[in-house]
Amino acid sequence: MIALSGLHKSFGANRVLRGVDLTVPKGESMVVIGGSGTGKSVLLKCILGLVKPDAGTIRIDGQDAASLDRDAFLARFGMLFQGGALFDSLSVWQNVAFRLLRGPGKRPKAEAREIAIEKLRRVGLKPEVADLYPAELSGGMQKRVGLARAIAAEPEIIFFDEPTTGLDPIMAGVINELIREIVVEMGATAMTITHDMTSVRAIADDVAMLHDGVIQWTGPVKDMDAAPDPYLQQFIHGRAEGPIESVR
Numbered sequence: 265m266i267a268l269s270g271l272h273k274s275f276g277a278n279r280v281l282r283g284v285d286l287t288v289p290k291g292e293s294m295v296v297i298g299g300s301g302t303g304k305s306v307l308l309k310c311i312l313g314l315v316k317p318d319a320g321t322i323r324i325d326g327q328d329a330a331s332l333d334r335d336a337f338l339a340r341f342g343m344l345f346q347g348g349a350l351f352d353s354l355s356v357w358q359n360v361a362f363r364l365l366r367g368p369g370k371r372p373k374a375e376a377r378e379i380a381i382e383k384l385r386r387v388g389l390k391p392e393v394a395d396l397y398p399a400e401l402s403g404g405m406q407k408r409v410g411l412a413r414a415i416a417a418e419p420e421i422i423f424f425d426e427p428t429t430g431l432d433p434i435m436a437g438v439i440n441e442l443i444r445e446i447v448v449e450m451g452a453t454a455m456t457i458t459h460d461m462t463s464v465r466a467i468a469d470d471v472a473m474l475h476d477g478v479i480q481w482t483g484p485v486k487d488m489d490a491a492p493d494p495y496l497q498q499f500i501h502g503r504a505e506g507p508i509e510s511v512r
Contacts, residue, residue: 265290265421265453266311271320273306280306281317282477288470290325293447293454295464295485297499298474299508304457307474308423311455312341324421335368342419342452344443346426348406350398350413357394360384360412369417383412387442404435411439415446422447424456428463440466461500464488473499475508 266288273281280303288294296304309315311322313329322329329337350359360380364371371379381391387408398406407427414422427443428436444467447454456467464471465485472482473496481493488500498506 265292265325266294266455267321267323267326268307268311269321269323271307271310271322272318273303273310273315274318279477281310281320284320284474284477284479286472286479286482288453288455290453291451292469293444293456293467294470294472295456295458295468296472296474297457297459297461297464299459299499302474303477304474305425308425308455308457312343312423313337339363339368339417340420342414342417342422344407344410344414344422344424344427346429348398348403348410350406350409352398354397355394356384356389356396356398356401356409357381359398359409360394360416362413363417379416380412383416384409386415386446387412388438403430404432404438407431407435407439408442411442411446415450415452418450419452421453421455422450424454424458424467426458426460427456428458428460433462436460436462437466443467461502464500475499 268284268286271281271284284307298304306315310317357377357380360383361376364376364379381394384393389405389408424443428439431439440463458464468485471485471488473480475495481491481496483491494507498508
């Protein structure tokens with residue numbers, strides 16, 4: 265579903281991506297791991313077209329992303345943002361139905377609200393939450409609303425940006441379970457960026473480690489622990505000593 269080949273991106277002298285090659289099979293859940301500042305978010309932004317790569321190709325379902333109609337291209341994606349990124353001035357249901365109320369395929373308001381309430385129910389929130397505002401919700405509830413928004417338009421591809429950041433371990437586990445269940449139910453292709461190894465083990469089919477601008481290791485999550493790559497082993501076990509230099 266997603267094929268990246270020779271992807272490069274620099275910001276001035278800072279070479280963030282140095283030739284990323286990565287394939288995400290249709291209907292699979294790919295989790296990209298790596299330390300802070302390794303370019304995971306830049307990689308997502310390149311795929312979405314928010315950042316233009318300096319070189320390389322991005323193909324979505326076999327088609328060059330650069331040649332696709334922008335609205336049609338973005339309509340295939342859903343996104344759960346790291347901080348929730350809910351609109352403070354909109355009610356919960358309006359946040360969930362944001363895409364449904366705008367642009368191509370716009371739905372009538374009553375229908376959009378009905379879909380939003382159904383998606384809220386799917387992530388474990390009751391209908392009465394629909395008319396509240398984000399400031400009235402806990403962090404875990406806001407994350408669920410963000411997840412409901414990500415799936416509201418039935419996207420083919422869903423991106424999850426650090427989905428459990430800022431959540432306590434129990435709520436993080438709930439969100440991980442929801443993500444896994446929903447991706448399987450929808451048959452969607454998922455791409456997650458995280459450094460939370462609990463999330464990796466809960467939601468990944470495949471894992472790719474981004475380090476020094478390239479994919480250092482990639483493979484099925486079941487092969488991760490036994491993989492001989494020293495960079496991967498240092499990262500997944502959180503060791504201070506190893507080939508990845510830590511800032512002291």
